[in-house]
Amino acid sequence: MRHLVNTTILALRQEIKYSLHAENLVLGTAAQESAYGKYTKQIGGGPALGKFQMEEATHNDIWKNFLKYKPRLARLILEISGLSEPDFKALETNDIYACAMCRVHYFRVKEPIPTTLNGYAYYWKQYYNTPKGKGTISEFINNYIKYVK
DSSP, X not given: OHHHHHHHHHHTTTTSOOOHHHHHHHHXXXXXXXXXXXXXXXXXXXXXXXXXXXXXXXXXXXXXXXXXXXXXXXHHHHHHHTOSSOOGGGGGTOHHHHHHHXXXXXXXXXXXXXXXXXXXXXXXXXXIIOTTSSOOHHHHHHHIIIIIO
């Protein structure tokens, strides 16, 4: 998983500055959302897909309201993932695409990425899972320790 995340994030560095903390945050997201890639469809029949469990509404919003205005980044994402156009369903099987979309999701956030595990957990909860989401900060920390460390 670290190799996937590292190589994907490095491939985006032309448009998104690389940081180890961004890499760790994306790894923690996979640990929390899919048991580090074990699940590529949301348990219980929910709408999220991929190792980073992104929902279609989020995927589409990123393309419509962000990447539409960042054509170089949009082209780069499609290029590194081998896609010709955005494809929500590709998140389930195209790990590079799923990882890139997770990183872009965090890139949209104006607040800087934290530098500690607790910070990653709070950031994930606020900006990825959302305050109303079912996941908890303590789950994120436990899953990060279990899978990433």
